[in-house]
Amino acid sequence: MTHMTIPEKGSSRETVLSNLKSMKSGDADWHSGQLFGLIYEAGQKVEKLVREAASLFLIENGLSPLTFPSLLKMENEVVSMVLSLMEGDDHTVGCTTSGGTESIFMAIKAARDWARQEKPQIKNPQMVVPVTAHPAWNKAAHYLGIDIVMTPVDDCFRADTTAMKDAIDENTIILGATAVTYPHGMVDPIPAIGTLAEEYNLWLHVDGCLGGLMLPFLRKLDYDIPAYDFRVPGVKSISADVHKYAYTPKGISTVLYRNSDLRKFQFFMYTEWPGGVYGTPSLAGGRPGSAIAAAWGVMHYLGEEGFLQLARDAxxxxxxxxxxxxxxxxxxxxxxxxxxxxxxxxxxxxxxxxxxxxxxxxxxxxxxxxxxxxxxxxxxxxxxxxxxxxxxxxxxxxxxxxxxxxxxxxxxxxxxxxxxxxxxxxxxxxxxxxxxxxxxxxxx
Ligand SMILES: Cc1ncc(COP(=O)(O)O)c(C=O)c1O
Structure with a gap:
C-alpha cells in the first residue's frame, strides 16, 4: 500500500492524547529558553492566559462577522491597538491576517491594484526590496506576477538607499523596508526610503512583522529606535505580527494602511456566486477564532505595563x-x-x-x-x-x-x-x- 489510511477503528481519547504527547518528546524544548526563534516565549502565566483565551473560541469561525460579532469586535480592537502603536491617526485602518506572510502578501496585492489604477501604463510592475527582506516578499512577487529587484545592504546590514534609488525604473510600483530584519535584527533607514517613495509616487510597505510589537515598547523605554511607522510620510502600509512579540500562538498578524481607500485594494468581493455575495478582507476564507481571541486576550492581560516589562527583559x-x-x-x-x-x-x-x-x-x-x-x-x-x-x-x-x-x-x-x-x-x-x-x- 502506498499511503497510510485512516485507522479502521478509532482509539480512546487517552490513547490519542498519550500518543500526541509522546510524539512531542522529540521536539525542541522551548519552555526552557533553548530555542532562539520560531516561538516567542514570555513565561508560564502568559502562556496559560493565551491557551485559555484561545480555547474559548477554538471552534468559532472568523469568516462570518455577523454570526460571531464577538470575533469582529475583538479583531477591530486588536487592529486599533496595533494602529496606536504604529502612530496611526483617524484615517489609518487595518485587518488581521493569518501571519506575516499573508500580511505582506496582502499589502503587495493592494499596492499592485493601486498601481493598476494610478499608473495604468505599467504592464510589468516591479518592486525594489533590500536583500535582507523576508522571503515572503519574494513569495508574494512570485504569486502576484510582480518582478522583484533585490538591492544590497550597507556595511551595517541596513538597506542601501542609494542602491534602491538606482534600481527604481519606469516599472517600479513598490519599495520595501523592514523593521526589524530577520537575518540581522536591523531597522532599515525608513525615513530616507519614505522620501524616495514620495519623490517617485511609489507604495512603501514597511515589514514590521518581527519588530512591530517590540519596537514601540523599546522606544517608550527610551531606547534609540529609528522612525519606522506612520510618522514617516511615505509609508502607505505596515505589517505587524501579533503571533511574534505579542506571544500568542501562530495564526495572527495585522496589516495596516494609511487610509481606507488604500485598504480597499486589499479586499476581495465576488457577487455572482450561487452561494451568495462573497467578500473577504484577506486571503483566507474560514479563520480561526482562537487566534483572534488569544490576541485580544494577551493585550488586555499584559496591558502596556506588561509589554514594557517583557520588552525590557528581552x-x-x-x-x-x-x-x-x-x-x-x-x-x-x-x-x-x-x-x-x-x-x-x-x-x-x-x-x-x-x-x-x-x-x-x-x-x-x-x-x-x-x-x-x-x-x-x-x-x-x-x-x-x-x-x-x-x-x-x-x-x-x-x-x-x-x-x-x-x-x-x-x-x-x-x-x-x-x-x-x-x-x-x-x-x-x-x-x-x-x-x-x-x-x-x-x-x-
Ligand atoms: C521580518 C519578517 N517578516 C515576515 C515574516 C514572516 O512571518 P510568518 O512566518 O508569520 O509568515 C517573518 C518571520 O519570521 C519575519 O521575521
Missing part, C-alpha cells in the same frame, strides 16, 4: 548575550542590532560546526548564510538562560575547525554548500529536492 537579555559573544573571540556580533534579534559569526572558523555543537548541548541557534552566521531571536524567557548559554558557548567554541575545513558536521556541510554555491540554480534544485523529500511519509 532587550536586556539581548545586550548580555551580545556582550558575552563579543567577549568570546573569534566570535563577533554582526553590526549593531536595534532590538531583540541579532546574528553572530566567527572570524575564520566554521560557525556551522558551532551551531551543531550548541545543538548537542540543547541550544538551537540556527545557521544562516550570506554571510555565514547563527541566528538569535531573543524572547523575554531568555533572561533566565544567559549565563548557561554563554557557558556552553565558551566550551563549544574551543578548537572550532577553520571555515574552509572539510571535516565538519552534516548541517555545516549543507549550509556551507548552499552558502558557497555560486550557481544559485543548483542551490535551488538542491533545496527543492530536500523539501520534496521532507514532505513525504517515511516508511517505518
Amino acid at each position: 532587550r536586556s537579555a539581548t545586550e548580555k548575550l551580545m556582550q558575552g559573544i563579543a567577549n568570546t573571540p573569534p566570535l563577533y556580533v554582526l553590526g549593531e542590532p536595534d532590538a531583540t534579534v541579532f546574528a553572530f559569526g566567527g572570524k575564520d572558523v566554521n560557525i556551522y560546526e558551532l551551531s551543531a555543537r550548541l545543538k548537542d548541548c540543547g541550544w538551537h541557534a540556527e545557521a544562516q548564510h550570506l554571510p555565514a552566521s547563527l541566528h538569535m531571536t531573543v524572547s523575554p524567557i531568555h533572561s533566565t538562560i544567559v549565563d548557561d548559554f554563554l557557558k556552553d558557548l565558551g566550551k563549544s567554541v574551543v578548537d572550532l575547525p577553520a571555515s574552509d575545513a572539510q571535516d565538519i558536521s552534516e548541517m555545516a556541510a549543507m549550509y556551507g554548500m548552499i552558502g558557497t554555491m555560486t550557481d544559485r540554480k543548483v542551490a535551488r534544485e538542491f533545496a527543492l529536492d530536500y523539501l520534496d523529500d521532507l514532505y513525504r511519509l517515511k516508511k517505518p
Whole structure:
C-alpha cells in the first residue's frame, strides 16, 4: 500500500492524547529558553492566559462577522491597538491576517491594484526590496506576477538607499523596508526610503512583522529606535505580527494602511456566486477564532505595563548575550542590532560546526548564510538562560575547525554548500529536492 489510511477503528481519547504527547518528546524544548526563534516565549502565566483565551473560541469561525460579532469586535480592537502603536491617526485602518506572510502578501496585492489604477501604463510592475527582506516578499512577487529587484545592504546590514534609488525604473510600483530584519535584527533607514517613495509616487510597505510589537515598547523605554511607522510620510502600509512579540500562538498578524481607500485594494468581493455575495478582507476564507481571541486576550492581560516589562527583559537579555559573544573571540556580533534579534559569526572558523555543537548541548541557534552566521531571536524567557548559554558557548567554541575545513558536521556541510554555491540554480534544485523529500511519509 502506498499511503497510510485512516485507522479502521478509532482509539480512546487517552490513547490519542498519550500518543500526541509522546510524539512531542522529540521536539525542541522551548519552555526552557533553548530555542532562539520560531516561538516567542514570555513565561508560564502568559502562556496559560493565551491557551485559555484561545480555547474559548477554538471552534468559532472568523469568516462570518455577523454570526460571531464577538470575533469582529475583538479583531477591530486588536487592529486599533496595533494602529496606536504604529502612530496611526483617524484615517489609518487595518485587518488581521493569518501571519506575516499573508500580511505582506496582502499589502503587495493592494499596492499592485493601486498601481493598476494610478499608473495604468505599467504592464510589468516591479518592486525594489533590500536583500535582507523576508522571503515572503519574494513569495508574494512570485504569486502576484510582480518582478522583484533585490538591492544590497550597507556595511551595517541596513538597506542601501542609494542602491534602491538606482534600481527604481519606469516599472517600479513598490519599495520595501523592514523593521526589524530577520537575518540581522536591523531597522532599515525608513525615513530616507519614505522620501524616495514620495519623490517617485511609489507604495512603501514597511515589514514590521518581527519588530512591530517590540519596537514601540523599546522606544517608550527610551531606547534609540529609528522612525519606522506612520510618522514617516511615505509609508502607505505596515505589517505587524501579533503571533511574534505579542506571544500568542501562530495564526495572527495585522496589516495596516494609511487610509481606507488604500485598504480597499486589499479586499476581495465576488457577487455572482450561487452561494451568495462573497467578500473577504484577506486571503483566507474560514479563520480561526482562537487566534483572534488569544490576541485580544494577551493585550488586555499584559496591558502596556506588561509589554514594557517583557520588552525590557528581552532587550536586556539581548545586550548580555551580545556582550558575552563579543567577549568570546573569534566570535563577533554582526553590526549593531536595534532590538531583540541579532546574528553572530566567527572570524575564520566554521560557525556551522558551532551551531551543531550548541545543538548537542540543547541550544538551537540556527545557521544562516550570506554571510555565514547563527541566528538569535531573543524572547523575554531568555533572561533566565544567559549565563548557561554563554557557558556552553565558551566550551563549544574551543578548537572550532577553520571555515574552509572539510571535516565538519552534516548541517555545516549543507549550509556551507548552499552558502558557497555560486550557481544559485543548483542551490535551488538542491533545496527543492530536500523539501520534496521532507514532505513525504517515511516508511517505518
Ligand atoms: C521580518 C519578517 N517578516 C515576515 C515574516 C514572516 O512571518 P510568518 O512566518 O508569520 O509568515 C517573518 C518571520 O519570521 C519575519 O521575521
